[in-house]
Amino acid sequence: MSHDARTTVTPALRIIPREQHVISRKNISKAALRVLYRLNEAGYQAYLVGGAVRDLLLGGHPKDFDVATNATPEEVKKLFRNCRLIGRRFRLAHVVYGPEIIEVATFRGTGEEEGEGDRHIVDGRIVRDNVWGTIEEDAIRRDFRVNALYYDISDFSVRDYVGGVKDVEDRVLHLIGDPATRYREDPVRMLRAVRLAAKLNFRIDAAAAKPFGELGPLLADAAPARLFDESLKLFLAGHGLKSFHMLEQTGLLKFMFPATARALKRGDQALRELIERGLANTDARVLEGKSVTPAFLFAVLLWGEVRDLAHTWITKGVESSAAWERAATRVVAEQCQRVAIPRRFTLTMEEIWALQPRFEQVQRKRVFRLMTHPRFRAAFDFLLLRAAESPAISELGQWWDHAQQLPHETLAAALSGHTPPGPVSAEPAASTKPRRRRRRKPAGKAGGQSDPA
Template sequence: MKVKKLKTSFLNFDDNLISKNALAVVKTLKKNGYQAFLVGGCVRDLLISVTPKDFDVATNATPNKIKRIFKNCRLIGRRFRLAHIRYGREIIEVSTFRSASMPSNKNVMMDHTGRIIRDNEFGSVEEDAIRRDFRCNALYYDPAKKKIWDFTDGLDDIQQKKLVVIGLPDNRIQEDPVRMIRALRFSAKLNFSLDKNLKKSIQRNSDLLCNVPSARIFEEFKKLFLHGNAEKVFLLMQEYNIFNKIFFDTYKEIKQDKIFNNFIIYALQDSDRRVLLGQPVSPMFLLGVFFWASIKRESLKIKKRKKCSDARSIVLAAITVIDAHKRKISIPKRFSSLMIDMLSMQPRLEIATKKNAKYLISQRAFRAAYDFMLIRTKVNEFDEEIASFWISTQSE
């Protein structure tokens, strides 16, 4: 495969933004006789004047050899063996060049749908480039020579603000259906358009998301919705028939109820604003937003069957709805329990008394419940006068 090697002095590339720790990892690997590059999203981001959030390194050193070189290294992953090299709070992720995967390779395992469930077959940098998902992510930076290696015309795609899959889109999506989610995330984050063949492939293959482990979907959910592009992502997921594959009940609700759809949009806009301001965001809050209509509907059914308070019926309804979705998205208990606390506090917020306020404000979920209430107020689901009481009380 022919590679283009371009000096960064001819490109819009600011190497002053590169982590010193990442440069140290590359330098150390080279000192020990291995090839090493900065690779992927960090190189792409540096080319579009975005400060990378993390830095990845690719090398021909195997994971075990990397571990021998770096005392601060931990090997992770079964599906893809990776090395994490820790410098205080920063982790530099190091991967070994992977070969073009074939089902016959003993270190490559696929399931019945063609999804790769384990891949530890190592290869050359050229093969590694072909294995990456999108051409704009298959760029390798050599800090010593200040050159970018481009095997797939990724630089052209960045200039054209276009997202193109390496290889045949259907094959690459079958190997890893999460690539559909990643495509929408990158499109929203980078404001890149999807290549027409990729668009068609996503529309054809959206059902393959059902084969992805629910715990992995939760991890992708966090990447999708907690980084400042939640509203864009939500609209793209609906456009490409992805949202309903994960949040099937929510999808039905928004199709039936425009007010609930607006409620979600307001919540996503608020989340994006918080990210922009550097304020914390939590997956449990947006999961509560997505599940809210289904939980309200289920709580009404529960109240007809049992004699229980509004708060208790919401707790039971939330447990039911979360359980119904567990095959699609697995929510860790530390998030689901806080989400339930936040939602069950909604009827309690309707009691506007100082005594009640003192108690609720002391609860761990109060701030989230309060923010949730404010969004409900925007769609006239919560009394404005009571909301004003809470606004003044919590700021005292």
């Protein structure tokens, strides 16, 4: 933190004794307790810190437990055989108990400026920082006041240096120090503010939200791979719809998903409905403990721009499948400059989009071929989300839903011009050419990933 930002924060310790807070050791992982006790018994200060303390005070059940200590990473490693040191930018100790990793960080200091000790700052951004300090310095180095709370294993009290307990009670997010300076140090803090507010149902303090418009463009300097990780935390953790609305309200959406922001700006109500339903369905799946995939979600977010580009090229005479392919390639390339979506996900996204026009081809041969496509299930779920686009799309979704429930022979007969397979307005083109030859029976439903819908 720069000297100016630091001088605006004077730590003032408030100790909340065990009988005045709700944190119980039975809600702390056994692995975290073992780390805390061993450090404490070896003569070091050891505290549970950050999000776990905040969530425990709110009555939640944290999945991750971080520890802060005055032991250096090397001293931590000597105490734990199951410890490995990681990171150059921020040196940390990871103590591993089976599938659980307890992250142990040494108190960060503020006392040294750039060039002294192991700290390196470029254009206001901290690119390396291994300057050790006191717990007071560590507290004012953290991002939000609610994340600067320490649970003391020696007497089970909570130590609060910056007013984090009051913020937990008031359900508000304040940054520690000057907001603009803190965002310049790490622009991703703006996304963290949105994500925390959505997750905790907190509001962002006005002073903390004010610089978003001016400093939002700095997100372009963040590593695209890091923004991919942040987008998963925003959208795939059970509070995606709220996160999306907050990104829009704060004006940060256009810096993360420019194509989405552009398409919504055109006033496309059907697209908004598609995105909101997609996110709500994803949230529901997360709460039910079902699997979710980034591919489906990114396909939802970027659909408006892909569809509009494809239609533009088709009206200019480009062949349909080529137009869709070109539109998908362009939109994915632009998005990956901001958020590095791995290839295994972009391939699935492109397939989901490419299959959408094929749902309109209800000739017998094409229907059965589409049903055996490995991405059929995900693409069909996507088609159902598109119901608001037009009555025809809504009917098409019902048609395919009904078609999948019919026995193979019944569907084959219906597509040969006998009985229509369900509520579909247009007569299938194949009905004029009934087929007599029996076809080999394909698998009725594709075993593709069943994604949120």
